[in-house]
Amino acid sequence: MADFEIRDLKASVEGRQILKGVTLGINKGEVHAVMGPNGSGKSTLSHTLMGHPGYTVDGGEVTFKGKNVLELEPDERARLGMFLALQYPVVVPGISMTNFLRTALNAKRGYDGKDKSKQISPKEFRSMLKTELEVLHMDDSFLPRYINDGFSGGEKKRAEILQMAMLKPEIAILDETDSGLDIDSIKFVAEAVNRMRGPELGVLIITHYTRILEFIKPDFVHVLVDGKFVLDGGPEIADRLEKTGYSEWVKEEDSPKEVA
């Protein structure tokens, strides 16, 4: 059994079944890429794994560190070591990025407002933040700004990876983090992810493009069509898809064509 195990996962949104039995094992140290046409259920998979309340689990199992992940609240999943970089990061007015990052980090460290020794020291926090900002080529002017408020599309995506770098998860799901990033930004993001790559981190990258996979080399590529994996293999699959698209699995009329 893999470190992070998804078995026959079925999930629905608003009464419509989207995931129709997804099975996938991710070991720490591995990078998996998931590709698939628009609407095939990639974000549904990522949200369901993280416990978004809008997605109903209809069947299957997800286990991580001996725990039944599907029974946990999103915050418990995060504290267990999971992380999701959202395809569409959410704006939360009135809370600064600094405050958000510090609160999240303290939560991760088990600080519950009581045992002050678990809190990160201001000094440690600042130096950690400084390092990660540099890797992502972000300047600190956005730290006092409200969470994602007024951030450009690319800034939002980089801010997601900044959060990942600060929280140091063991299983990270990146939902189209590369979409909307310019070429340089893709490189910075990839650099940040590669820095974290190692025996303690398993990654699931959801993407439409091979470009990011050139920088973050996946060990495995999976193709999701209509809520099911139709193909699993190595990095070569990505190149094949680049040329042929998803036509062999999708009937022409109901495939919204990807505009590259």
Add this chain to the structure above:
Amino acid sequence: MATAPKIDVGTDYKEKYGFFVPEEYIFKAKRGLNPEIVKEISWMKQEPEWMTKMRLRSLEIFRKKPMPTWGADLSVIDFENIFYYLKASDKQSKTWEELPPDIKATYDRLGVPEAERKFLAGVSAQYESEVVYHSLQEELTKKGVIFTDTDSALRDHPDLFKEYFGTVIPPADNKFSALNTAVWSGGSFIYVPKGVRVDIPLQAYFRINAENMGQFERTLIICDEGSFVHYIEGCTAPIYTTDSLHSAVVEIIVKKDARCRYTTIQNWSTNVFNLVTKRAVAYADATMEWVDGNLGSQITMKYPSVYLMEPGAKGDVLSVAFAGKGQHQDAGGKMIHVAPNTTSTITSKSISKGGGRTSYRGHIKMYPGANNSKSFVKCDALLLDDESRSDTYPYNDVDAENVTLGHEATVSKVSDEQLFYLMSRGITRNEAETMIVNGFIEPFTKELPLEYAVELNRLIQLEMEGSVG
């Protein structure tokens, strides 16, 4: 009737602490309201005759005026069962042990220092921060600024006092302003001379004694031409009192080119009816800003208002109300445009939780001739559960020409997307909700001095945990 009071003013005490405390007198506290009580209050304080008469006249008005029925339910107030005047020593009779545990717990959690919490809880009559206060007073005196309690002001600055007292809010304005004028005691008096800017906020907190934070305090602020002052009333920690009625009056005069900001954070214990009349008049190019936060009390009715009397006058109200279980916060603002080219904004944020109820009640009036004036009202309500409730009652009355009037109102719940996002970073549901609420009122919090902002955020945290009564 009581016998003549023996008063020892204690001049060096006054010099040292900056306010008047008669050290020994005989007054027997009685419940109920009648001309005898009113006369006794006035006489106790050795007031001039005009004030005694004004009090008595106000009592008559209070009796004649019907209870307002358009707002919160006030029918349960029993005016005959209230002490209208208490000496400081009578107020101190409580002991720390008698305090409700939730109030004690809140002081603990907020880290309120010992001396302060005793004062707030009514266990001690005075909060000793005279060191800060003393040096502040020296500086103010140099600039000609008067900052004292209202009782002392009547005695020490009789002409100035008489010129303005009751001119902004006459006794007949409403039932509760009449009541306050009849039995008022304590409050702050501030006079800022022409062109003087007071850089640090003046806080009643520095110089409060039990008299000041009474039930019927009366505040009068006069900003002379081109001056500036920021006054802060109250504090975020809950004030525990067994008195069930708090009915204050605040009058402010902002002359030409002057600016006044009045910040309130009120957190009465949840047995209190908090019925406050606050009004300012602003003259040419003057600015009046009310920053008003209401957390505690059972019922609050409070609508700070600004009369924009001359061209260029500007009025702002920024308010926050938090209503928990069993609470009704009926708050808002009034802007009365009398002159042309006047502007006003009202921004109201309310949070209801656990069946609590908030109402926004506002009135924008533009008189004929108040042409080219602008007013913008924005009220946002956040409901934390399905049992809670929020309403808006905006009234607009426009008789002027070429005016701009904007109104925006939103009612929302804590968004699932925001909650999920914060939780997906490891933050617990409760903490995430608290963050969202604090974020919601951030436009208010950021206007507060830092220490107040920090305390307010922590207090919201306690309210969200439900650990505050």
